Amino acid sequence: MKKTLEGKVALVAGATRGAGRGIAVELGRAGATVYVTGRTTRSQQSEYGLPQTIEETAEMVTQAGGKGIAVQVDHLVHEDVKRLVEQIDRESGQLDILVNDIWGGEFLAEWHKPVWEHSLEKGLRLLRLAIDTHIITSHFALPLLIRKPGGLVLELTDGTADYNRINYRISLFYDLAKSSVIRLAWAQAKELESFGGTAIALTPGWLRSEIMLDLFGVSEENWQDALVKEPHFVISETPYFVGRAVVALATDPDRHRWNGLSTSSGQLAKEYNFTDVDGSQPDAWRYVVEVQDAGLPADATGYR
Numbered sequence: 001m002k003k004t005l006e007g008k009v010a011l012v013a014g015a016t017r018g019a020g021r022g023i024a025v026e027l028g029r030a031g032a033t034v035y036v037t038g039r040t041t042r043s044q045q046s047e048y049g050l051p052q053t054i055e056e057t058a059e060m061v062t063q064a065g066g067k068g069i070a071v072q073v074d075h076l077v078h079e080d081v082k083r084l085v086e087q088i089d090r091e092s093g094q095l096d097i098l099v100n101d102i103w104g105g106e107f108l109a110e111w112h113k114p115v116w117e118h119s120l121e122k123g124l125r126l127l128r129l130a131i132d133t134h135i136i137t138s139h140f141a142l143p144l145l146i147r148k149p150g151g152l153v154l155e156l157t158d159g160t161a162d163y164n165r166i167n168y169r170i171s172l173f174y175d176l177a178k179s180s181v182i183r184l185a186w187a188q189a190k191e192l193e194s195f196g197g198t199a200i201a202l203t204p205g206w207l208r209s210e211i212m213l214d215l216f217g218v219s220e221e222n223w224q225d226a227l228v229k230e231p232h233f234v235i236s237e238t239p240y241f242v243g244r245a246v247v248a249l250a251t252d253p254d255r256h257r258w259n260g261l262s263t264s265s266g267q268l269a270k271e272y273n274f275t276d277v278d279g280s281q282p283d284a285w286r287y288v289v290e291v292q293d294a295g296l297p298a299d300a301t302g303y304r
Contacts, residue, residue: 003031003065004251009092011035011084013075013137014102017052018209019156022239023099023246024057028066030247032097035088036061037073039104044072048107052210075102075133078140085140095144097250100184101156102133105177106211115172123173130177134184142192149196152250155185156242157203160285161262167293182262189260198255201262204242205284206235231298235287241265241276248272280304 005027012024016038024036038054040046054070061068071087073080088095105126110118134155145151158178159169169175185201192199206212208223216226216233226233245268249255252272266283268274275281282304291299 005066005247006031008032008096008250009035009088009094010097010099010250011037011088011095011137011141012099012101013037013073013133013141014100014104014156015057016040016046016054017050017057018101018103018211019204019207019239019242020099020101021052021057021060022241022243023101023156024068024243025060025064026240026243026247027097027250028061028068029064030251031066032250033067033069033092034058034061035069035071035084037071037075037084039072039074041070041072050210075137076128078136081136081140085144088141089144094147095141095151097152097154097246098138098141098145099154099156099246100134100137100181102129102137103156104129105174109170109174111170113171118171118173123171126173127177127180131180131184134181138184138188142188142197146192146195146197151192151195151197152255153185153188153192153197153199154246154249155181155188155199155201157181157201157262159203160264161201163285163289185262186260193259196256198259200249200255200258200260202242202245202249202264202268203262203285204239204245204265205237205282205287206233207242208236208238212236227298232287232292234298234300235282235284235291235303237265237276237282237284241269241282244274244276245269245272248274 015036058068058070108122108126182201188199242265245265269281287303
């Protein structure tokens with residue numbers, strides 16, 4: 001890949017695994033300096049016992065052709081985020097791209113339980129991880145990003161605005177979390193407008209994250225074995241697909257046309273003509289509506 005982002009500095013907040021890791025690596029492949037943050041390091045294990053670390057992500061960024069810098073940050077802790085931004089300013093003197101991908105609520109959402117049955121403690125914790133972390137990070141990072149026009153903010157969520165508007169998502173807490181992030185992008189788009197900045201809500205499709213692969217008992221190499229258990233997994237995509245979507249936006253001089261909008265990796269693939277690592281262009285959210293939610297048999301023909 002041509003190093004189209006050489007000289008650019010990105011912060012991928014929440015880059016330990018999943019979409020954040022894929023985005024960080026693809027930004028590195030395009031030549032960017034990428035600060036990758038998360039709570040899990042080689043010396044401090046994930047609260048959920050997951051093996052991935054921010055150091056691994058940073059090394060993958062560097063191996064891809066960029067410069068990866070790992071910084072342990074709890075994005076709920078104001079001082080952690082403030083120190084992070086001060087470090088970026090001190091070392092790089094600029095911030096061109098902010099990706100708010102902090103999450104960590106995978107094991108907190110209780111599927112299809114109404115609010116009166118869902119654990120209140122887990123639900124409120126999920127909201128803090130999904131919403132407060134993004135606001136705190138933007139509060140401290142945006143003053144550095146707006147020093148020069150052209151800054152890009154990407155709010156990572158699950159589901160497009162159109163889909164989430166008419167579909168109940170797992171539980172009240174999860175539904176509110178993922179819909180709120182879309183509104184965060186819209187609000188920041190308004191606030192960045194006069195500074196020449198752009199804010200966009202971006203969702204991957206059905207992500208073949210490390211957690212999802214483990215759930216199905218498969219690896220990236222044999223992921224199709226999971227189709228026996230869940231045939232609609234045929235529309236899934238790697239974390240690098242949404243990473244390539246981020247690079248496409250970051251390198252588009254006319255990206256401001258997306259300001260305040262909600263989009264997906266599949267939609268952007270068609271717009272910018274990039275593919276997933278296998279050469280396909282999975283359009284997961286169109287598939288979900290037209291095939292999965294319509295009760296049709298799994299068939300990705302015409303959708304990837």
